[in-house]
Every structure is written in C-alpha cells, then in structure tokens.
Amino acid sequence: MPNQELLPHLFRTEYRKIVSVLCRHFGFDQIEIAEDIASDTFLTAVETWGLNGIPPNPTAWLYHAAKNRAKNYLHRNSIYENKIVPGLQKNNSVIYLEEIDLSPQNINDSQLQMMFAICHPSISTEAQIGLSLRILCGFGIEEIAGAFLTNKETINKRLYRAKEKLWDEKIKIELPGPSEIDERLETVLKTVYLLFNEGYYSVSQNETLRKDLCLEAMRLCYMLVENKNTNKPQVNALLSLMCFHASRFEARFNKNGELILYEDQDVSLWDSDLIRKGEYFLNCSASGNTVSKYHMEAAIAYWHTQKEDTKEKWENILQLYNQLLQIEYSPIAALNRTYALSKANGKEEAIIEAEKLNLTEYRFYFTLLGELYIDIDNEKAKLSFQKALSLAKTRTDKQTIQKKIDKL
Numbered sequence: 001m002p003n004q005e006l007l008p009h010l011f012r013t014e015y016r017k018i019v020s021v022l023c024r025h026f027g028f029d030q031i032e033i034a035e036d037i038a039s040d041t042f043l044t045a046v047e048t049w050g051l052n053g054i055p056p057n058p059t060a061w062l063y064h065a066a067k068n069r070a071k072n073y074l075h076r077n078s079i080y081e082n083k084i085v086p087g088l089q090k091n092n093s094v095i096y097l098e099e100i101d102l103s104p105q106n107i108n109d110s111q112l113q114m115m116f117a118i119c120h121p122s123i124s125t126e127a128q129i130g131l132s133l134r135i136l137c138g139f140g141i142e143e144i145a146g147a148f149l150t151n152k153e154t155i156n157k158r159l160y161r162a163k164e165k166l167w168d169e170k171i172k173i174e175l176p177g178p179s180e181i182d183e184r185l186e187t188v189l190k191t192v193y194l195l196f197n198e199g200y201y202s203v204s205q206n207e208t209l210r211k212d213l214c215l216e217a218m219r220l221c222y223m224l225v226e227n228k229n230t231n232k233p234q235v236n237a238l239l240s241l242m243c244f245h246a247s248r249f250e251a252r253f254n255k256n257g258e259l260i261l262y263e264d265q266d267v268s269l270w271d272s273d274l275i276r277k278g279e280y281f282l283n284c285s286a287s288g289n290t291v292s293k294y295h296m297e298a299a300i301a302y303w304h305t306q307k308e309d310t311k312e313k314w315e316n317i318l319q320l321y322n323q324l325l326q327i328e329y330s331p332i333a334a335l336n337r338t339y340a341l342s343k344a345n346g347k348e349e350a351i352i353e354a355e356k357l358n359l360t361e362y363r364f365y366f367t368l369l370g371e372l373y374i375d376i377d378n379e380k381a382k383l384s385f386q387k388a389l390s391l392a393k394t395r396t397d398k399q400t401i402q403k404k405i406d407k408l
Contacts (some may be wrong), residue, residue, distance in 0.1 A: 007049070010058060011042055012212075016138040018066045020110040021102055023135070024173045025070075028117070028166045035135075037073060041066045063102040070100045110173075111136060112223055112230070117173045119188040120166060127162035128191045129198065134159060137195075137216040147198055147213060181229060188224070189238055189294070192217050196242050200249075211249065218242050225281070237285035237294035243278030244301035247271040257396040261371075267307045275305045296324035314343035331359055339368060347372050363391040370404060382408045 015038050022034035044065055045058075055061040118131045126148070133139040133147065145155045176184050199213025221239045224230040251269040254260055282298050300320045303313050321337035334357055342350030351372050359365035366388035373381035382405055389401045 006054060006058065007042065007046060010045075010062065011140075012138045014059060014062050014138075015039075015042065016136050017107045017111065018062070018102070019135050020114045021100065021107055022066075022070060024110040024113060025100060028163070028171055028173065031135075031163050031167070033073060037066060037069045040069055067100045067102065108223065108226075109175075112227055113173050113175050115188055115220060115223070116175060116184055117166065117171050119184070119191045120169070120171050121187055122169050122171070123162045123165050125191070125194065127158055127165075128187075129195050130155060130159050131162050132191055132195055132220070133213075133216070136220060139212075139216075175227075175229060178229065182232070185224075185230060185232065185235070189221075189234060192220050192224075193238060193294070195220070196245070200245055214242070214246055214249065218246065225284075233285045233288045233290045234292040234294050235285075236281045237292060237298045240278045240281035240285060241294055241298040241301050243274045243281060244298065244305055247274035247278065247305060256399070258400045259397070262304065263309075270305065270307075278302065278305070291327070293324060293328045296320050296327060300324070309343075311344065314340055318344045331357060331362075332364075335359060335362075335365060335368060338372075342372055347376055351376070361391070363388050363393075363397070366391065367401065367404075374408070378408050 018038040018041065019034050022037055023031050026034055041062055045062060049055070049058075115132070115136060118135060119128050123131075130144055130148070133144045134141070139147070141152050141155050141159075145152050148155065175181070196214050196217035199210045199217065218239065221235065221242060224232075224235045225239055248265065248270050250271070251265040251267070252260055260266075278298070279302065282302060285295055285298065300317055303317045303320070306313055317340040318337065321333065321340055324333055325337065335354065338350045338354040338357070341353055351369070354365070354369055354372060357365065366384045370381045370384035370388060373384060385401055385405045385408070389398060389405070392398045392401055
C-alpha cells in the first residue's frame with residue numbers, strides 16, 4: 001500500500017486504539033493530552049516515513065512512537081509535580097510513570113471500556129455519536145461534520161462540551177459491574193444503532209463515508225459480542241440487524257447516487273455472506289427470555305433478504321411490525337409498516353393507515369403516499385411526490401422524485 005494511502009488507513013484503524021489506551025491510563029481529565037499524543041505520533045510518522053521510507057512493521061512503529069511520547073509527557077509531568085510544586089494539593093488526577101500497555105488485549109479492553117464511558121447518559125445522544133466517531137472510530141473532525149451535515153466549528157464545540165461534561169461528572173473509564181451492564185448497555189446499543197443509521201440512511205453524497213459509518217458501528221457491536229460480559233441476546237440481535245441491512249448496501253443506490261426502492265433493487269448485488277452472518281447472529285440472539293426491538297427489527301430485516309415476493313413473506317413482516325410497535329412505538333416504524341400492509345393486504349388499506357400518521361414534515365411519508373396512490377389516484381400521487389420534492393435536501397433525492405413526477 002503506497003505511503004499516501006497507508007497513513008490515512010492507519011490513522012483510521014490505530015488512532016482510536018492509541019487514544020483509548022491513553023485515556024484509560026490518564027483518565028478523562030487528560031483526554032486532550034491523549035489525543036495530542038496520538039496526533040503527534042502520526043505527524044512524526046508523516047515526517048519520518050517521508051524521509052526514511054515506510055518501516056517494515058508500520059503499526060509497531062506507531063505504537064513504539066506513541067509509548068515514547070507518552071513516557072516523555074509522564075516524565076515532564078512527574079518532574080513538575082515532584083520538584084516544582086511539591087506539597088501543593090492537585091485537583092487533577094496524579095499521573096504515574098508506568099508502562100503504556102498497547103497489547104491487543106489491553107487495546108480491546110480499553111476500547112470496550114471507552115464505549116461505556118462515552119455512552120454515559122449524562123451527555124446528549126449527538127455528543128455520544130460524535131465522541132464515538134472521534135475516539136472509537138478514528139474519524140476526523142471534517143468527516144464527523146460531513147456525517148452530521150454541519151461545520152467543523154459546531155462539531156468541535158459539541159465534542160469539547162461532551163468531554164468537559166464527562167470530566168466534571170468524574171466518569172470512570174471502566175466496564176460497569178454485572179448488575180449495571182444491562183442498564184448501561186441499552187444506551188451503548190442505542191448509540192451504536194444510531195451510528196449505523198447515520199451511515200445507512202445518510203443524505204451525504206459521500207458513499208465511502210456512508211459505508212465507513214456502517215462498518216464502524218458493526219465493528220463496535222462485534223466487540224460487545226466478543227466480550228462474555230456484554231455478549232447478550234439484544235447485542236446479537238443488533239449485530240444481526242446491521243448485517244442484514246449492510247448486505248443490501250450496494251443495491252440501494254445507482255451509479256448516480258440515487259436511492260433505489262426495495263422492490264426495484266438488483267438482488268444479485270445483495271451480499272450473501274453478510275446475510276449468512278445475519279442469520280447466525282439472529283440465531284444467537286434467541287437465547288434467554290429477552291425480546292428487544294432489535295430482535296423484531298432483525299427479524300423484519302431477515303425477511304427482506306428473502307428474494308421471493310410471496311404473501312407469506314409480507315404477512316410475516318406485517319406481524320413483526322405489529323409486535324415492534326408494541327415494544328417501542330416509532331412513527332417511522334409505523335410508516336414502514338404501511339408499506340408491508342400494502343404488500344400483504346393491498347394499497348387501499350395501506351393508504352388509510354398511512355394518512356392517519358400525518359407525518360407532514362417527513363419526505364419519505366409523501367414519497368410512500370405517492371407510491372401507494374399510483375394507479376389508484378395519479379393526481380394525488382403527483383401531489384404527494386411534489387410535496388416530497390419540496391422537502392428533499394439533496395440534488396440526487398430531488399432528481400429521483402422528479403423522475404417519479406415526470407412518469408405521471
């Protein structure tokens with residue numbers, strides 16, 4: 001891999017590991033130091049590798065450089081504490097000269113503990129996702145801004161406030177005890193789920209970014225599955241759901257970046273390997289007595305990977321949506337249910353149910369109504385598509401909807 005490709009790749013995969021280990025070692029009150037050490041390590045790599053070439057083991061080089069920088073920081077800090085201001089009461093945590101452990105096991109443990117710390121309920125959902133992208137996924141500030149369709153200044157302020165909150169609350173970077181894991185796990189899974197959705201349903205035109213967001217969410221969920229303390233049925237259900245959704249990723253957009261509706265997708269582009277993995281984790285989720293919304297959504301997603309367009313398929317999906325809405329009502333889930341209803345019982349019944357929802361600020365509401373009204377009342381279909389067009393945010397979305405209007 002050429003140098004100009006290798007370093008960005010390593011930044012994405014190794015930055016997060018270095019920061020997680022250093023944060024666990026230093027504590028949240030030193031998170032800026034941890035990020036600075038990690039960033040400086042990569043800046044040194046750019047300069048050194050540019051002159052001397054890529055080392056035989058680039059990852060080991062980065063870890064060695066990060067350890068040295070951390071040791072230098074600890075040494076300077078130790079001199080300051082012990083010789084310059086002896087006897088003064090320090091408010092921040094005492095930092096000891098210890099070996100920085102960048103072994104695979106400690107990296108994995110640190111990332112898992114950071115995940116629970118970042119997903120602390122004291123900070124907002126957006127901040128949880130932003131910090132997860134930055135610290136756990138190695139995304140740059142520009143990439144995070146792109147994912148949220150905002151600017152770097154907004155993201156920097158949001159992340160700073162979140163870090164400050166975690167510091168003020170004295171949140172410890174550790175895995176909660178067994179009795180607390182289930183309670184905290186709900187927030188962790190919600191963050192991972194929203195991170196995946198940020199990529200899967202993103203209106204960003206950056207296809208690579210969309211995929212990376214989904215893959216990072218799946219990686220974080222897989223870490224939870226691998227740990228015996230967090231390998232719970234609902235975790236397996238969420239990973240199953242993401243595998244099923246990701247299996248159809250390549251079929252969801254055409255070469256112009258336009259969204260392709262489910263019934264128009266090229267099934268040959270579906271990833272059969274991811275479908276099999278989804279089935280495996282869905283089976284794993286069946287242990288115990290826990291039935292979560294992730295179980296229902298994974299089962300719905302499973303039926304969507306069945307290529308045959310049978311009445312049995314849509315009746316099963318419809319019943320699963322009914323159960324999902326009983327577990328946790330969501331207007332979007334209710335809207336998706338109306339599509340399954342149209343396939344199982346016909347468009348007329350689906351139109352009645354869809355119009356009851358009255359989601360007049362949601363583009364997909366009018367897009368679905370437009371589809372349902374086609375060949376029943378083409379004038380209403382056209383009006384629905386025109387409303388959807390007025391709510392569309394991207395050029396490709398507008399082009400897709402305009403094509404629907406032109407056909408009518």
